[in-house]
Every structure is written in structure tokens, then in C-alpha cells.
Amino acid sequence: MFVGRDADxxxxxxxxxxxxxxxxxxxxxxxxxxxxxxxxxxxxxGYFEVEPVVCYAQAAIDEHTSGTDYKPEPGxxxxxxxARETLGHVDAGLNGPVVAPGDxxxxxxxxxx
Ligand SMILES: [Zn+2]
Numbered sequence: 001m002f003v004g005r006d007a008d009x010x011x012x013x014x015x016x017x018x019x020x021x022x023x024x025x026x027x028x029x030x031x032x033x034x035x036x037x038x039x040x041x042x043x044x045x046g047y048f049e050v051e052p053v054v055c056y057a058q059a060a061i062d063e064h065t066s067g068t069d070y071k072p073e074p075g076x077x078x079x080x081x082x083a084r085e086t087l088g089h090v091d092a093g094l095n096g097p098v099v100a101p102g103d104x105x106x107x108x109x110x111x112x113x
Contacts, residue, residue, distance in 0.1 A: 057082070 057080030
């Protein structure tokens with residue numbers, strides 16, 4: 001999110017340039033996450049290896065929905081809540097975590113709760 005710094009709260013020229021740069025970067029990515037000029041280059045055929053990665057937030061969602069009695073409400077989307085007690089309670093929602101596991105969260109979280 002870009003926040004304008006002009007007096008009226010509008011985007012600055014720097015904000016607009018950064019927004020365009022981010023859009024172009026995101027458009028350059030393949031669905032696999034690599035830039036298309038890398039993963040779709042025939043010269044790179046055979047140079048990618050697969051390594052399993054476990055997302056424990058997705059694992060929790062998968063476990064929740066794998067039960068035979070699970071029936072989603074119309075329009076329901078599930079978000080994982082990061083609830084490790086040492087970092088307090090962080091609502092990761094559907095847009096990603098506010099604080100990633102392992103980050104020092106003491107300055108953004110109320111850990112006394
Ligand atoms: Zn790709």
C-alpha cells in the first residue's frame with residue numbers, strides 16, 4: 001500500500017512510480033512464482049528441482065476442511081489465525097500474516113494479553 005505524502009493525501013509522483021513498478025513486476029511473474037523470463041526460458045529446461053514446502057497455515061485449513069462434516073457456507077473463505085502464545089494472537093486473515101513466525105513481534109503486538 002502506498003500512502004501519499006502530499007498535503008491533500010493524494011499519491012506523490014514517487015508513489016505512482018512505485019505502484020507502476022510493482023504492477024510491472026507482478027505481471028512479470030509466472031504462476032509458479034518465478035519471473036517468466038527465467039522459468040519459461042528453454043535454456044532453463046531441466047534446471048529446476050522440486051522441493052516440498054509445508055505451509056502450516058494451509059495445513060490447518062486443509063485439516064479443518066477434510067472432515068466429513070465440513071460444509072462451507074455460501075461465499076465462505078477460510079483464513080488461518082496465527083495463535084502462537086509467545087507472540088500473542090495475530091490475525092493473519094486472508095491477506096497474509098501481519099507478523100511472520102520468527103519475527104520480533106514485540107513492537108507491533110500486545111504480548112501481555
Ligand atoms: Zn513458471
